[in-house]
Amino acid sequence: MLWMARAKPLNLRGFLIYKSLISADEQAEIVENIRAGLSQAPMFSPRTAWGKPMSVQMTSAGRFGWYSDSDGYRYEPKHPNGNDWPAIPASILRIWDEVSDVSRQPDCCLVNHYREKARMGLHQDNDEQDFDFPVVSISLGDDALFRIGGTDRKDKTESIWLSSGDVCVMGGGARLAYHGIDRIRFGTSTLLKNAGRINLTLRVVD
Numbered sequence: 001m002l003w004m005a006r007a008k009p010l011n012l013r014g015f016l017i018y019k020s021l022i023s024a025d026e027q028a029e030i031v032e033n034i035r036a037g038l039s040q041a042p043m044f045s046p047r048t049a050w051g052k053p054m055s056v057q058m059t060s061a062g063r064f065g066w067y068s069d070s071d072g073y074r075y076e077p078k079h080p081n082g083n084d085w086p087a088i089p090a091s092i093l094r095i096w097d098e099v100s101d102v103s104r105q106p107d108c109c110l111v112n113h114y115r116e117k118a119r120m121g122l123h124q125d126n127d128e129q130d131f132d133f134p135v136v137s138i139s140l141g142d143d144a145l146f147r148i149g150g151t152d153r154k155d156k157t158e159s160i161w162l163s164s165g166d167v168c169v170m171g172g173g174a175r176l177a178y179h180g181i182d183r184i185r186f187g188t189s190t191l192l193k194n195a196g197r198i199n200l201t202l203r204v205v206d
């Protein structure tokens with residue numbers, strides 16, 4: 001292609017949201033590529049720092065994977081089964097290149113899988129070393145109600161539905177803003193065989 005206009009994002013409190021950035025074919029390719037890494041690095045349910053299993057299942061790709069247990073939240077160079085994490089698929093790195101505005105590649109692609117009742121409480125992404133790098137998030141599968149706040153947990157929040165193929169960039173003043181997923185609308189997408197939602201977040205770790 002000779003020239004392609006970059007899609008213009010919505011700006012919601014500094015979160016840049018590119019609706020429908022990823023085509024249906026690309027979404028299917030990304031899901032296939034993620035699925036291919038699952039035998040090496042299966043999904044697991046991390047525990048919160050308070051010992052409760054999260055409702056979301058997780059795995060990662062890249063040099064580091066995100067991990068959590070009673071010792072807290074951190075990045076680990078290996079899956080809990082002892083394997084390396086699989087490489088981040090090129091189909092996903094392309095999205096980072098398109099929207100991140102940084103030349104460094106991400107070190108971690110965190111894969112979150114939401115089944116029908118899964119949610120994610122309001123949190124900050126602050127386990128990385130350098131908050132000058134953005135976090136890029138890719139939504140696949142069922143719609144999810146994304147809640148966005150400010151850098152103080154008590155700041156007022158607003159919500160937006162994220163759909164399959166949407167990409168959200170959390171950078172600049174929004175990099176440390178609180179955010180979470182209140183619920184998904186189960187069965188709204190046919191991308192995943194058993195419905196549900198996959199969220200990918202790309203991060204520079206160290």
Ligand code: MD6
Nearest residue numbers: 125135137168170181199201
């Ligand atoms: C989710 N997303 O969409 C959860 N984190 O399932 C996140 O926690 C997130 O969307 C950092 C940046 C963007 C995000």
Ligand code: FE
Nearest residue numbers: 123124125179
């Ligand atoms: Fe997050």
